Amino acid sequence: AVQRTFSIIKPDATRRNITGKIIDRLESAGLRVVAQKRVHLTKEQAEGFYAVHKERPFFGELVSFMISGPVVLQVLEGEDAVAKNREVMGATNPKDAAPGTIRADFAESIEANSVHGSDAPETAAEEIKFFFKDEEIVG
Numbered sequence: 001a002v003q004r005t006f007s008i009i010k011p012d013a014t015r016r017n018i019t020g021k022i023i024d025r026l027e028s029a030g031l032r033v034v035a036q037k038r039v040h041l042t043k044e045q046a047e048g049f050y051a052v053h054k055e056r057p058f059f060g061e062l063v064s065f066m067i068s069g070p071v072v073l074q075v076l077e078g079e080d081a082v083a084k085n086r087e088v089m090g091a092t093n094p095k096d097a098a099p100g101t102i103r104a105d106f107a108e109s110i111e112a113n114s115v116h117g118s119d120a121p122e123t124a125a126e127e128i129k130f131f132f133k134d135e136e137i138v139g
């Protein structure tokens with residue numbers, strides 16, 4: 001079924017000016033960018049977005065990294081968009097990511113891993129709502 005998922009192009013990628021290369025991977029996989037904005041997250045936004053990871057040892061560093069530069073927030077639409085996006089991204093740790101995936105080709109480390117993508121349709125809906133109003137999404 002046609003789904004939507006939420007994607008972030010992270011500060012390591014905006015810093016290296018490779019957002020276009022990443023978007024090309026997403027579009028080539030059949031995903032359509034139906035909403036997009038480049039923002040510099042506040043500490044409060046980053047903490048709120050990653051609240052599920054609050055107790056993890058890497059939480060503080062993750063938040064600092066996510067506010068270290070601009071990010072590109074996106075809503076992606078397509079057939080099985082959540083799973084498709086995860087496939088194109090590759091594993092969280094670039095060392096484990098399959099060849100040809102975004103993280104295998106672009107990520108710098110497990111933290112600076114270039115992209116975020118929702119892990120399930122329910123999470124996608126919540127994450128999209130966290131950053132986008134309905135009228136900002138144009139399918």
Ligand code: CMP
Pocket residue numbers: 053058062092110111112113115116117
């Ligand atoms: P993301 O898919 O955005 O979800 C949580 C993020 O935490 C992850 O990508 C990484 O950027 C970051 N992170 C840093 N260290 C770890 C770790 N040890 N395990 C998982 N995620 C980590």
